[in-house]
Amino acid sequence: MMLSEIEAAGWAALRQAAGDPQSGFRCVTLCTVDAEGAxxxxMVVLRACDPARRTLDIHTDVRSPKWAELTAAPRVTVLGYCPQTRLQLRLIGTATLHGPDSPAAAAAWATLPPWTRSTYTGGPPGDERAFAGAAAPMPGAAEEGAGRACFGVIVVQATALDWFQLQRQDNRRARFSYGPEGALMAAVWVNP
Ligand SMILES: Cc1cc2nc3c(=O)[nH]c(=O)nc-3n(C[C@H](O)[C@H](O)[C@H](O)COP(=O)(O)O)c2cc1C
Structure with a gap:
């Protein structure tokens, strides 16, 4: 396969994963840098992917530490591995945050089923819990409104992709870099 075909297939796999809970790339690791530089x-769920623009969408609670980290330092790595195809995708990029008042958050919220919405109605993520009791009942309209006010979308614009295919005896690795709108600028095979 040519480099351009490999790159396109990688993004096609990400796009497919955004709509398929069984896909190996459905859950990816989002890496940030905190205030101490650590x-x-x-893990996050891949919610959408635009292969042409090389973007990924992730949903989160704006009260979570990651949101504050990304506000201060938007550079990210998104790491995924698909065990079925033995492909690792390591995306380097920049995150743009779309808060509760944004059109992007409104559009994404509209597509969420009630049980997913309910995950945003609890206390701030990471705060100590008063008690570890049974799951809260399904929220009513008021609680759902509170959840909506905590809901944000992280859009990752990839600036580079490190592609690694595990293959017995013959691992393959390639690096791709992108322009501001996600245009493919360079592609090169590298030693695995
Ligand atoms: C399989 C899996 C999927 C997850 N998906 C998300 C997600 O899409 N968004 C999210 O904010 N947290 C998700 N989480 C929880 C995060 O991994 C994390 O624990 C939480 O968001 C707090 O992260 P933070 O303290 O770094 O902000 C997921 C956890 C698992 C195990």
Missing amino acids: PQAR
Whole structure:
């Protein structure tokens, strides 16, 4: 396969994963840098992907530490591995934050089922919990409004992709870099 085909197939896999809970790339690791300069990593669900613009969408609670970290330092790495295809995708990029009042958050919220919305109605993520009781009941309209006010969308614009294919005896690796709108600027095979 040519480099351009490999790159396109990688993004096609990400796009497919955004709509398929069974996909290996459905959950990826979002890495940020905190206020002390320490790396922070956590799993997130890949919610949308635009292969032409090389962007990924992630949903989160704007009260979570990652939101504050990204506000201060928008550079990110998104790491994914698909065990079925044995492909690692390591995306380097910049995050843009779309807060609760943004059109992007409104549009994304409109697509969420009630049980997903309910995950935004609890206390601030990471705060100590008063008690570890049973799951809260499904929220009513008032609680759902409170959840909506905590809901944000992280859009990652990729600036580079490190592609790594595990293959018995013959691992392959390639690096791609992108312009501001996600245009493919350079592609090169590198030693694995
Ligand atoms: C499989 C899986 C998927 C997750 N998806 C998300 C997600 O899409 N958005 C999110 O904010 N947190 C998600 N989480 C929780 C995060 O990993 C993390 O624990 C939480 O967001 C707090 O992160 P922070 O303290 O770095 O902000 C997920 C956790 C797991 C295990």
